[in-house]
Amino acid sequence: xxxxxxxxxxxxxxxxxxxxxxxxxxxxxxxxxxxxxxxxxxxxxxxxxxxxxxxxxxxxxxxxxxxxxxxxxxxxxxxxxxxxxxxxxxxx
Amino acid sequence: xxxxxxxxxxxxxxxxxxxxxxxxxxxxxxxxxxxxxxxxxxxxxxxxxxxxxxxxxxxxxxxxxxxxxxxxxxxxxxxxxxxxxxxxxxxxxxxxxxxxxxxxxxxxxxxxxxxxxxxxxxxxxxxxxxxxxxxxxxxxxxxxxxxxxxxxxxxxxxxxxxxxxxxxxxxxxxxxxxxxxxxxxxxxxxxxxxxxxxxxxxxxxxxxxxxxxxxxxxxxxxxxxxxxxxxxxxxxxxxxxxxxxxxxxxxxxxxxxxxxxxxxxxxxxxxxxxxxxxxxxxxxxxxxxxxxxxxxxxxxxxxxxxxxxxxxxxxxxxxxxxxxxxxxxxxxxxxxxxxxxxxxxxxxxxxxxxxxxxxxxxxxxxxxxxxxxxxxxxxxxxx
Numbered sequence: 001x002x003x004x005x006x007x008x009x010x011x012x013x014x015x016x017x018x019x020x021x022x023x024x025x026x027x028x029x030x031x032x033x034x035x036x037x038x039x040x041x042x043x044x045x046x047x048x049x050x051x052x053x054x055x056x057x058x059x060x061x062x063x064x065x066x067x068x069x070x071x072x073x074x075x076x077x078x079x080x081x082x083x084x085x086x087x088x089x090x091x092x
Numbered sequence: 093x094x095x096x097x098x099x100x101x102x103x104x105x106x107x108x109x110x111x112x113x114x115x116x117x118x119x120x121x122x123x124x125x126x127x128x129x130x131x132x133x134x135x136x137x138x139x140x141x142x143x144x145x146x147x148x149x150x151x152x153x154x155x156x157x158x159x160x161x162x163x164x165x166x167x168x169x170x171x172x173x174x175x176x177x178x179x180x181x182x183x184x185x186x187x188x189x190x191x192x193x194x195x196x197x198x199x200x201x202x203x204x205x206x207x208x209x210x211x212x213x214x215x216x217x218x219x220x221x222x223x224x225x226x227x228x229x230x231x232x233x234x235x236x237x238x239x240x241x242x243x244x245x246x247x248x249x250x251x252x253x254x255x256x257x258x259x260x261x262x263x264x265x266x267x268x269x270x271x272x273x274x275x276x277x278x279x280x281x282x283x284x285x286x287x288x289x290x291x292x293x294x295x296x297x298x299x300x301x302x303x304x305x306x307x308x309x310x311x312x313x314x315x316x317x318x319x320x321x322x323x324x325x326x327x328x329x330x331x332x333x334x335x336x337x338x339x340x341x342x343x344x345x346x347x348x349x350x351x352x353x354x355x356x357x358x359x360x361x362x363x364x365x366x367x368x369x370x371x372x373x374x375x376x377x378x379x380x381x382x383x384x385x386x387x388x389x390x391x392x393x394x395x396x397x398x399x400x401x402x403x404x405x406x407x408x409x410x411x412x413x414x415x416x417x418x419x420x421x422x423x424x425x426x427x428x429x430x431x432x433x434x435x436x437x438x439x440x441x442x443x444x445x446x447x448x449x450x451x452x453x454x455x456x457x458x459x460x461x462x463x464x465x466x467x468x469x470x471x472x473x474x475x
Contacts, residue, residue: 006250006430016246016247018430018431042329044245044246044328044329045329046329060335060338061338061339061342063284065331065334066332079331080326080331083331083332085331085332085333086334
């Protein structure tokens with residue numbers, strides 16, 4: 001089956017939806033087991049590849065980009081509603 | 093490997109042969125517009141200020157306007173001033189070197205109608221000089237390419253920016269120069285850029301540059317500073333400036349950072365260089381053009397048609413939806429990496445080859461659309 005999500009770096013815990021997906025759709029990645037979407041998502045947005053704990057960092061390009069503001073389950077949409085920029089990141 | 097360019101008196105080479113008509117103050121813009129209507133081939137550059145600005149702003153203004161006039165793509169320049177403005181037209185004209193320059197002043201030369209008439213004569217003469225000039229072979233190492241992103245979405249960092257990075261690496265292999273800019277969009281990646289600097293000293297400089305920008309953004313926006321991304325970026329899936337920045341610096345490619353220059357200054361080194369510009373596209377492109385960029389490789393996710401006066405802008409979009417939704421605005425569709433099985437390297441090669449054709453005269457979409465928004469960095473108050 002054609003992949004519908006993309007992981008950039010092996011240490012990333014989110015993947016990017018390559019197309020809009022609906023709750024119940026299978027997320028298909030190269031070299032990964034597929035899993036189920038727990039909610040609808042727009043193309044280009046992030047899907048949790050693993051469960052993410054409160055305050056745990058979200059990784060993309062192998063670097064932390066935001067931290068979770070609540071528990072996020074595999075298959076959930078990851079964005080500004082359940083994450084925030086990492087406070088330490090903005091300290092020069 | 094070479095391209096064919098127009099030789100300038102100072103032995104730089106342009107990929108275009110434009111005649112600029114530039115006003116030193118906005119009060120004089122009516123005359124520029126009138127000359128443009130009579131001679132559509134000229135490139136108008138309208139200075140939105142030129143008076144009522146403080147010292148720092150005037151310094152940046154003159155460096156940027158003179159830098160653009162001195163850009164190798166420019167064959168000749170006509171400066172139109174009023175006569176009483178803070179940024180004197182003659183001061184600007186005297187900063188333009190080693191190419192034909194004329195200066196007219198509306199108050200001295202008989203008002204706008206008479207100045208327009210004289211300006212049309214000068215413009216016609218400059219166009220006739222430019223028209224007969226022939227291109228000559230030039231090594232690729234002479235090329236300076238600005239790098240820019242605007243209207244980024246979550247795909248920008250997966251497709252368009254890495255593809256431009258691959259193209260940048262190809263040009264740098266030939267000895268050319270690429271300029272990575274938009275300091276705001278490096279926030280959150282200071283530690284990565286520090287690692288990539290050619291010397292430890294440069295590493296400290298780049299870290300300081302990005303950290304200072306972080307401080308300024310934080311001062312202006314407080315707690316919300318981490319959300320400094322446009323609404324379109326958030327709708328497109330980007331959750332923080334760090335995420336966006338990581339995607340942005342991908343377009344710089346993989347080679348070491350050889351130099352850091354301030355806004356609108358010309359690099360002295362080849363290879364990958366960083367210029368301190370704001371994230372706002374138009375101001376940033378002005379810095380790149382003043383820095384001597386022959387062309388600008390511009391990635392976009394949501395889509396922007398913006399070009400720039402005298403400097404061809406090559407548009408690379410991150411996804412096929414934007415490419416289909418904005419026909420005639422985008423030169424390369426990097427969305428093929430997602431939906432047509434192309435690799436980043438393949439699209440990078442495509443961008444490289446198109447840029448070479450653009451260097452040799454092929455028009456970009458923005459050039460065909462005559463999209464030439466113009467502005468530059470102004471940070472102080474207006475009086």
